[in-house]
Amino acid sequence: MTQVLTVGADVLRLGGVVSLAVAVVSYDGIAVALFALVLLGLLVPRVLRVPPALDVVNGVAVLVAAWSAVLDLYDAVRWWDLVVHAVCTGALAAVAASLLDRAGAAGVRGPAAASRRAAALGLVLGVLWEIGEWTGHTFLDPEIYIGPADTLGDVLAGVVGAAVAGATIGAGARVHHSGNASTTYSARVDGSVENRRNSAGVDGASRPAGLRRERPDKKMHGH
Numbered sequence: 001m002t003q004v005l006t007v008g009a010d011v012l013r014l015g016g017v018v019s020l021a022v023a024v025v026s027y028d029g030i031a032v033a034l035f036a037l038v039l040l041g042l043l044v045p046r047v048l049r050v051p052p053a054l055d056v057v058n059g060v061a062v063l064v065a066a067w068s069a070v071l072d073l074y075d076a077v078r079w080w081d082l083v084v085h086a087v088c089t090g091a092l093a094a095v096a097a098s099l100l101d102r103a104g105a106a107g108v109r110g111p112a113a114a115s116r117r118a119a120a121l122g123l124v125l126g127v128l129w130e131i132g133e134w135t136g137h138t139f140l141d142p143e144i145y146i147g148p149a150d151t152l153g154d155v156l157a158g159v160v161g162a163a164v165a166g167a168t169i170g171a172g173a174r175v176h177h178s179g180n181a182s183t184t185y186s187a188r189v190d191g192s193v194e195n196r197r198n199s200a201g202v203d204g205a206s207r208p209a210g211l212r213r214e215r216p217d218k219k220m221h222g223h
Helices: 003-026 029-048 052-070 079-102 111-139 148-201
Strands: none
Touching: 003 029, 003 111, 029 052, 029 079, 052 079, 079 111, 079 148, 111 148
């Protein structure tokens, strides 16, 4: 399964390359810059070797987010913006949380702690996303929609999506850890029992002297 997910993530990266090529041929410079950023977002998880399942989710999320912007889906379907912000920010926050965990900087574990940690990362990513939109609106294309309600809704959706992603990953990690702990404990118990059997010996030779059975000898009769 891991191999299948790895191949799937690489296919998505190929999709990012194709998307960038299509943007160069068919769209403007803003679309080209957008898909160049998307391709970077697809390559970084591969370089940093994040879990394959998370790599796939991240790839799908960033590609959908980019194509939704290019195809004006955010204008066509008003609520689609919130869905994409929740899913994409959640995926990116999960990637960041995975890297923190690998670096040993995750701190307290468990679903609740993982959810809070991912939500904080989602807040940071959401703010950076909105700064990017404001920069694009101000310096590149005034048609990029920004506004107080839109900004607040996008950030909140991203935080919620990140919190859910963090809780999901934390729960999965706890189940995996518990399974490993049970296996390790069983192995230790089985090993301990086997060691005791070996130390006892099949013929009782290693028993303490006071517990050894003596073979009955012939009775000695006095003369």
